[in-house]
Amino acid sequence: MSDPRIAIVASTSEAAQRTAEVLRRCHGDVPATEADVIIALGGDGLMLRTLHRYMNLGKPVFGMNCGSVGFLMNSARDNGLLERLDRAEPVTIKPLHMQARTASGSLREARAINEVSLLRETRQTAKIRISVDGVVRLGELTADGVLVSTPAGSTSYNLSADGPILPLRAAIMALTPIAAFRPRRWRGAVLHNSAHVEFEILQATKRPVSAVADFTEVRDVRYVSVREDNAHALTLLFDPEHNLEERIVKEQFEP
Structure with missing residues (x-):
């Protein structure tokens, strides 16, 4: 240069x-x-x-x-x-591209270089249904939350939540629960970076959830979509x- x-x-x-x-x-x-x-x-x-x-x-x-x-x-x-x-x-x-639909019906978008995290907003655990590429893979996760991490972010929050460290050039991302209560033995999944991950918040009024893409937080979400952003x-x-x-x-x- x-x-x-x-x-x-x-x-x-x-x-x-x-x-x-x-x-x-x-x-x-x-x-x-x-x-x-x-x-x-x-x-x-x-x-x-x-x-x-x-x-x-x-x-x-x-x-x-x-x-x-x-x-x-x-x-x-x-x-x-x-x-x-x-x-x-x-x-x-x-980065990851997040789309989040809120209780009011508004659609918010954000990008994450490290991870997209779904987190409970109150003392009660969140209940979340997880689909990958249109297939329901986990009908109900009861936990403090769940996150999707890039390889670059896998040594950050993902690692603190006992998620796997991902090689930087690997075309994969980590799906990691945060303090899972049910199912107790589910430790997450490693997905191809082309995967489309969708989260549906169950009992959302009683158990509100926020979605965080690096610095952007969206409160009271009902549905969250995460996929790799190939445009950037x-x-x-x-x-x-x-x-x-x-x-x-x-x-x-x-x-």
């Missing part, structure tokens, strides 16, 4: 702002719409917000960890940026030594 035009996005942390100041002096800072590459300075939360904000631009994003969690970020250095960009290895990920492909850039796929494999062997 010869003399790229750079857009800098930084969190409010002192470390991120300090690094941004140095990078702007050395390389400038153009609007994201004019940039060849976006530099994201912060933690994984900042990376997710950056990917969502600029999803329609199709620009590669190189993250530096200036936050508390940096699974999707490279190490933070304020020198050698152009050399790092020249050596960077691209990873392409696709997001490119993350990583230092060769940071290899995201290797980090995901290593996560499976951590004590």
